[in-house]
Amino acid sequence: xxxxxxxxxxxxxxxxAVTEISPEAREAAARVLASGWVTTGPEVAEFERxxxxxxxxxxxxxxxxCTAAIELSLRALRLPAGARVLTSTMxxxxxxxxxxxxxxxxxxxxxxxxxxxPDAFTTAAAVRRSGRAQAMVVLHYAGYPAPVEEMAAxxxxxxxxxxxxAAHALGTRAGDRPVGTISIATxxxxxxxxxxxxxxxxxxxxxxxxxxxYVRRARLHGMxxxxxxxxxxxxxxxxxxxVPGLKANMSDVQAAIGRAQLxxxxxxxxxxxxxxxxxxxxxxxxxxxxxxxxxxxxxHAWHLYVIKVKPAFGMxxxxxxxxxxxxxxxxxxxxIPVHQQPYFRRVLxxxxxxxxxxxDSVFEEIVSLPLYPALSDASMERVCQVIAxxxxxxxxxxxxxxxxxSAIL
Ligand SMILES: Cc1ncc(COP(=O)(O)O)c(C=O)c1O
Numbered sequence: 001x002x003x004x005x006x007x008x009x010x011x012x013x014x015x016x017a018v019t020e021i022s023p024e025a026r027e028a029a030a031r032v033l034a035s036g037w038v039t040t041g042p043e044v045a046e047f048e049r050x051x052x053x054x055x056x057x058x059x060x061x062x063x064x065x066c067t068a069a070i071e072l073s074l075r076a077l078r079l080p081a082g083a084r085v086l087t088s089t090m091x092x093x094x095x096x097x098x099x100x101x102x103x104x105x106x107x108x109x110x111x112x113x114x115x116x117x118p119d120a121f122t123t124a125a126a127v128r129r130s131g132r133a134q135a136m137v138v139l140h141y142a143g144y145p146a147p148v149e150e151m152a153a154x155x156x157x158x159x160x161x162x163x164x165x166a167a168h169a170l171g172t173r174a175g176d177r178p179v180g181t182i183s184i185a186t187x188x189x190x191x192x193x194x195x196x197x198x199x200x201x202x203x204x205x206x207x208x209x210x211x212x213x214y215v216r217r218a219r220l221h222g223m224x225x226x227x228x229x230x231x232x233x234x235x236x237x238x239x240x241x242x243v244p245g246l247k248a249n250m251s252d253v254q255a256a257i258g259r260a261q262l263x264x265x266x267x268x269x270x271x272x273x274x275x276x277x278x279x280x281x282x283x284x285x286x287x288x289x290x291x292x293x294x295x296x297x298x299x300h301a302w303h304l305y306v307i308k309v310k311p312a313f314g315m316x317x318x319x320x321x322x323x324x325x326x327x328x329x330x331x332x333x334x335x336i337p338v339h340q341q342p343y344f345r346r347v348l349x350x351x352x353x354x355x356x357x358x359x360d361s362v363f364e365e366i367v368s369l370p371l372y373p374a375l376s377d378a379s380m381e382r383v384c385q386v387i388a389x390x391x392x393x394x395x396x397x398x399x400x401x402x403x404x405x406s407a408i409l
Contacts, residue, residue, distance in 0.1 A: 013328040014370050014379045017193040021257065022264050028256035035252075040220065041228035043252035047259045048203075054262060055180035057205040059212035062255060063219050066167045066189030068248035069202040070098035070137060073163040073185040075244070076214045077135055079104060084133040086126055086155055087165075088118050089337045089359045091139050095165050096338050099137065106348065107133050108339055110356040114293055116306065116366065117141035120154035122358070127155050129355060135161040140169035140179055142292065142334070143195070143301030148174060148182050160184045160208075168303035170195045171269045175297045180205040185215075190254070193372075195268065195303050196261050201254045214243060221245035268373040272302035275371055275380055279305055282384035286391045288313025290365075304334055308365040314395035317365055323393075327386045332368045 032043055044062050052060035063069050074085065081103045087095065089108040099106045109118040109126040117139055118126075127133065136157050140146045152162050162183035166172065170188050172179040180186040188194075190201035204215050220226050222245030230237050280291050290308040294300060309317045321331050337359040338344050339352045369383060 012379070012382055014330065014375070014383055016330040016332050016368070016370050018372050018374045019192045019197045019199070020264075020268075020372070020374045021197070021199075022260055024263065025257040025260035028260040029253055032252050032256040037228070038253050039228075039251050040226050040249045041252045043255035043259065044250050047250075047255035047262075050259055050262060051203055052205060054265070055186075055205050056178050057180045057186075058207040059205065059209065061204045061206075061212055061215045061219060062250035062258075063202045063204060063215075064248040064250060065094075065200060066165070066187050066191070066202040067094035067098050068219070068246060069187035069189075069204045070095055070163060070165060071102050072215045072218050072246065072248060073187060073204055073211075074099060074102035074104060074135065074137075075218060076185070076211050077161055077163075079134050079161075083135065084130065085135045085137060086118075086123060086133045086157070087137040088139045088141070089339050089356050090116055090141065090335055090363070091165065091338060092167065092335055093338065093341060093344075095137060095139070095167075096344060100347065104135070106338075106344075108348070108352055108356065110358050111141075111362065113358045113362045115141065115144055115146075116362060117144070117146055118151060119147060120150040123151045124154040126355075132156060135163065137163050137165050138183070139165040139167075140172050140301075142304035142306055143168045143172050144293075145169070145172050145174035145179065145295050145298040145300070152183075163187065167191070167194065169301050170303075171265070171299065171301040173299035177298075179301075181207065184208055184211060190258060195272070195301055196258065196265055198254050198257045198261065201250050201258060218243050218245045220249045221247060269301065271373040272371060273300075275375060276300070276302045276305055278377075278380060279307075279369065279371075279384070282381075283307065283387065286313070286387065289387070289391070302371060304368045305371040306334060306366050306368050308362065309367060310365060313391070315390060315393070317367060320390065321367060323390050324383075324386060327389075329383050329386050330370065333363075333366055334368050337363050 048060040083104050084107045085099050085104045086107045090111045096106050107130045110122045112119040138146050138148050164186040166179050166186045167189035169179045186205045188203040190198035222241045222243040224239045288310045309320045
């Protein structure tokens with residue numbers, strides 16, 4: 001697959017993300033489309049079984065998105081309306097909408113500036129500020145393993161009220177435990193840019209059979225049996241609605257793509273780690289650029305490679321991104337802190353203002369560089385070469401040249 005294209009200007013373009021749909025996935029989608037059954041059915045059941053085995057969890061329930069997975073998981077906790085749920089302010093807006101749509105109240109937590117996600121210290125500070133919470137949504141930012149147990153202990157929230165947002169963390173291990181085996185529920189995303197891309201889709205993984213049963217019903221209107229089961233020979237058309245439900249099921253077309261993509265995941269993960277190492281190496285000597293940290297224990301899934309453009313680089317983050325874009329390199333920023341978004345400011349009230357100094361400060365510096373298995377060595381080199389050119393343009397780079405020259409003289 002071409003990952004760089006020659007733009008009209010003749011510059012090499014490196015997109016921020018490229019979705020790789022394997023030949024096997026294309027064939028699987030065509031097979032399901034020709035089968036006469038395209039909505040939730042046998043492919044979904046097989047994908048759930050294979051995914052649970054891949055993680056090492058007991059149950060997996062396929063849904064339409066990670067956002068729906070988080071909402072369904074929170075609903076399954078059956079908390080009182082308005083109950084407080086701790087979560088990072090440096091997360092995707094969908095994860096906050098999920099809390100609100102589950103009828104609960106998000107309580108935002110500041111981040112550790114090193115890992116860009118909350119830790120036990122910032123979690124305890126949020127509890128001191130806003131009072132005890134009944135549940136938590138723990139994000140594994142960029143694929144770095146979050147200290148789930150320490151954060152839960154700091155918040156006084158038991159692990160059976162912790163939902164993990166593992167949208168970035170397929171393949172992450174916290175110590176020797178795969179993400180998906182720690183708390184009551186872990187939610188994955190199969191959005192187009194994610195480590196296992198289907199286009200859209202999500203998965204809830206749990207080892208609790210009752211929890212699995214609840215979300216399985218709630219994902220499809222709260223009905224006791226999906227259409228596939230009702231239409232099997234000898235099955236009854238009757239169903240009952242026992243719990244409130246969403247329309248958040250996964251189709252067999254998506255599941256067939258997911259099953260085929262899963263076969264490629266180990267190789268894709270290796271490529272992500274390889275690219276992260278190369279970026280580290282190539283960007284190590286740039287003054288004012290900080291590369292992301294690696295966990296001391298466990299495994300990073302390297303969904304994102306997030307650098308920080310510090311003041312010492314001599315170029316503001318937005319200018320850095322614009323300069324890269326002008327040279328054909330497309331980057332992104334993960335994330336605009338939730339408390340800076342107008343809607344959430346209105347919903348959460350003015351008492352959130354001023355409580356997230358770390359998130360406000362690192363937000364001004366972070367840049368997500370292109371990182372995906374189809375990123376060629378040449379494209380990665382091009383990204384590093386353009387960053388090196390910018391480093392030489394910036395005052396810090398000029399200073400570095402002067403210093404090294406005077407060291408030689
Ligand atoms: C941290 C995080 N949580 C949740 C989501 C939502 O995933 P989905 O698009 O599958 O709903 C995303 C998507 O980008 C994300 O980055």
